[in-house]
Amino acid sequence: MIDVNSHDFPKPRPQPLCPNCGHSSIRITTSVLIHYDIIFDASNHDFAVIDELVGDAMWDETNDAWCPVCGWQGTVGDLRRAHKSLKSPGNTPQK
Numbered sequence: 001m002i003d004v005n006s007h008d009f010p011k012p013r014p015q016p017l018c019p020n021c022g023h024s025s026i027r028i029t030t031s032v033l034i035h036y037d038i039i040f041d042a043s044n045h046d047f048a049v050i051d052e053l054v055g056d057a058m059w060d061e062t063n064d065a066w067c068p069v070c071g072w073q074g075t076v077g078d079l080r081r082a083h084k085s086l087k088s089p090g091n092t093p094q095k
């Protein structure tokens, strides 16, 4: 069976990332906009999808982030502020 959700993301050497426990990975929550074309299916008395257009998934400083190990919760901006060596977008306030 093919897992359509798996991707071959690059795997750099893990570094401490969580501001609380130092775990090396943080989960970011974002959303994807999907446009469905539908028709009315009279045989099922319901809508039927005939096409879909999936948008890009992006995140910015305001997206929620959390640590799966210690439960730390914050935003991508909180992570950037905790790691001053990260590349940062131009509109991010720097301390």
Ligand SMILES: [Zn+2]
Residues within 6 Å of the ligand: 018, 019, 020, 021, 022, 023, 067, 068, 069, 070, 071, 072
């Ligand atoms: Zn943590």
